[in-house]
Structure formats: C-alpha cells, structure tokens
Amino acid sequence: TAPVRRLWRDVILFDGLKTHPAPMTVVVEGERVTALFPSGNDHDKNLDVQAIEEAVEMGRGGVMTPGLIDCHTHLVYGGQRANEFESRLEGVSYADISRRGGGILSTVRATREASEEHLFETAAARLQAMIDDGVTSVEIKSGYGLSVEHELKMLRVARRLDEQFKVRVFTTLLAAHALPPEYADRADDYIDLVCNEILPAACKEGLVDAVDVFCEHIAFSLEQCERVFLAAHDLGLPVKSHAEQLSLSGASQLTARYRGLSADHIEYLDQSGIEAMAAAGTVGVLLPGAFHTLRETQFPPIAEMRSAGVPMAVASDANPGTSPIVFPTLMLNLACTLFRLTPQEALAGMTYNAALALGRTDIGRLHPGAVADLCIWDVDSPAELAYAIQPGRLRQRVLKGELTHG
Numbered sequence: 001t002a003p004v005r006r007l008w009r010d011v012i013l014f015d016g017l018k019t020h021p022a023p024m025t026v027v028v029e030g031e032r033v034t035a036l037f038p039s040g041n042d043h044d045k046n047l048d049v050q051a052i053e054e055a056v057e058m059g060r061g062g063v064m065t066p067g068l069i070d071c072h073t074h075l076v077y078g079g080q081r082a083n084e085f086e087s088r089l090e091g092v093s094y095a096d097i098s099r100r101g102g103g104i105l106s107t108v109r110a111t112r113e114a115s116e117e118h119l120f121e122t123a124a125a126r127l128q129a130m131i132d133d134g135v136t137s138v139e140i141k142s143g144y145g146l147s148v149e150h151e152l153k154m155l156r157v158a159r160r161l162d163e164q165f166k167v168r169v170f171t172t173l174l175a176a177h178a179l180p181p182e183y184a185d186r187a188d189d190y191i192d193l194v195c196n197e198i199l200p201a202a203c204k205e206g207l208v209d210a211v212d213v214f215c216e217h218i219a220f221s222l223e224q225c226e227r228v229f230l231a232a233h234d235l236g237l238p239v240k241s242h243a244e245q246l247s248l249s250g251a252s253q254l255t256a257r258y259r260g261l262s263a264d265h266i267e268y269l270d271q272s273g274i275e276a277m278a279a280a281g282t283v284g285v286l287l288p289g290a291f292h293t294l295r296e297t298q299f300p301p302i303a304e305m306r307s308a309g310v311p312m313a314v315a316s317d318a319n320p321g322t323s324p325i326v327f328p329t330l331m332l333n334l335a336c337t338l339f340r341l342t343p344q345e346a347l348a349g350m351t352y353n354a355a356l357a358l359g360r361t362d363i364g365r366l367h368p369g370a371v372a373d374l375c376i377w378d379v380d381s382p383a384e385l386a387y388a389i390q391p392g393r394l395r396q397r398v399l400k401g402e403l404t405h406g
C-alpha cells in the first residue's frame, strides 16, 4: 500500500536553519518530508495537484520546527543532590564539594546502588517531560557507573529508553567522567580500565554511539583524555568532550585534532580552540543550564565562534549536579538571555546544529527528503519559543512521519 500522505497548511516554518517568509504547506509521505512550498501555490503547475488533494490535512497555522534535539544529557542517574544545591547557596563551590567526595561521586554511589529497573523508571519520567516539550532525539551519557558492570547498566537503560519510547536515543560512553573511589590517586590505572575493559565491553554489546571525556582540573588531564580518544578511534567510535568548562585545558583543540563531533561547555574556549574547531567542523555545544545553576561568570566566546563559523548547538546538560533542569525550551531562552544568541540561532542550536553534534545530517532539518521528525507549536512566531518560558505549547509532534502527540 502507498505510504500515507499527510500535509499541514499555512504554517510558519523554521526549517532548522532559517524561518521561511511566507506561510508554508508541508507534505509528509511515510517517514519523509516530500514537499514544502508557499501555501498560496497549492495549485502550482509543478505540483501533483491530485496527490495534494488526496493528502490527509493534519492542521493549519501555528509554527512548525524540526523535532528538538537535546544533544547533551546525563538523563540516567540515581538519587538527587538538593543538599549540594543548599551548600552552594551557602557559598561552598562546586569544585570544593567535588574535592570533598561529593558531586559526581555522590551520584556514582547512588547509581551503583540503583537497579537497572529503578534507573529506567526515574530516567523515563525525565524523558517523558522532554518529549512533551518537543524533543524527538536525545543524547544520553553514562558516567555515573565508573566500572564495567555499572557503566554497561547505564547504557542498557539508555538503549531500553530508545526501544520503549517514541524518541531517538544516542548513547555516549562517558566513563572518563570522574575517578571512582577504588582508584583514588591512581587516575592512569583507571584510564587503563576505561580503555582496556569498559569501552571494549560496552562496544561489544552495541551500547555505544560515541565516546566523551571530562577534561578538567577536577577530572582528567589532556594526556588521559587523549588515551580515551585513541581507544575510541581504534574501535571506530566518534569522540566528543566536556571542554574548557571551569578552566582552559586545551581539550577543544585536542577534540578538533581527533575530528571530534563536539566540544561542550566551552566557557573558557580561546581563539586557538575556536580556529581548530572551525577547521575540523567540531560543533560548540553551549550548556546554559549549567552556567545558570553554577552562577558562572565566564561567558563562552559566542561572537568569536559566530564569526569563525563554528556551528553552535544548545543542550540541557540535564544532570543532578550542575543542571537539574528538564525543560528543553527553557534552554532556548537561556541561550538567548545568558549567552546572547538570537532566537533563530538558539532554535538552530537545538535542531540542525544539535544533529551535527551527534554526527547526523538526516535529522534536524526540514527539506524534501529529510526524515519527518517535526513539531507544530501553538505560538505565532519561532522567536516566541525562546522568548516565553512556558510548558504546554506543543500542538503536534511527529516522529519518522508518525503523529505521536496532538
């Protein structure tokens, strides 16, 4: 049987890169967008008028965007860290908490104690909130297990979320996130475990789409991160990094040297890092939720990245420590309010550029032939999605051509 043909008329279309000036008609057949054209031209002679007339009309008006892509989350984890939130309000720094064995290691303890089922259930609630706010693709990292058993447990949960929810999940192994207590003062030995045991075991089970590292004075050095990158490349896996978040380490340049998909956080990114990323096509992933939560003061070099042509993505960094925020369209607002992106740049940051940060070019944009992951919003203009901080504006959500919401 012929694939179902659906269409929307008179939508204000943001296609992943730009907003079309005239109200548009968008035609979806099966899993793909097959046509998009100004609604006034429905009877354009080049169009198969009968096909258009036979299509199922799915709605009129509103704003259409590609499905939102959250390209940086730590969505799977045990426990919560409200106590540290209170400590930071009393003036204790994130780094101090981490040095006292809190921070990431606090969540490592809770995640190791949690069953796979419990991790699935708590992550599922957070994922549903993202889906209800227009997310069609989400990246989920490991990094709270820090052992073969528990890193694989986290990644299996991420794969199950992909199977059981109408969403695309991209998994990233972030075993080089923190030094587990059993390896205290033996960071190089732990990196051996990451490269020689955790990564191969996860890869063998088909659990890894990309490999990430945390390069920071409270985490791992450039040399240690490079060893993880080499192990990833030996297994044919792309790399990315948490880079220049609290200080300038040079991780962005290292990531670019390995043609990494993205360097993330990048508050302390310098000009040589920008130029290396621009030359390598490495995406700069902005995480305004962590900047906001930590009350950071060092802004990422937006203007310099813009003029160098570094693609900028925007993501939630949803995690229990530095960004306990599951509200994707809030990230659009924070990217504009805190980092001075334009609303159009922020939207491109959670669609087309976010897809690039995940190594994909078939999602994140709406054009003939693109995969039909799209959202229709009850707003008058795309800028409104960044301007107003308001849940419940999603009218319809389509994943691979199938209506999943509205």
Ligand SMILES: O=C(O)CC[C@@H]1NC(=O)NC1=O
Residues within 6 Å of the ligand: 103, 104, 107, 177, 214, 242, 245, 290, 317, 319, 320, 321, 322
């Ligand atoms: O605090 C946590 O639990 C994760 C923090 C998160 N991980 C990282 O490498 N940088 C961050 O902000």
Ligand SMILES: [Fe+3]
Residues within 6 Å of the ligand: 072, 074, 242, 317, 319
């Ligand atoms: Fe992160």
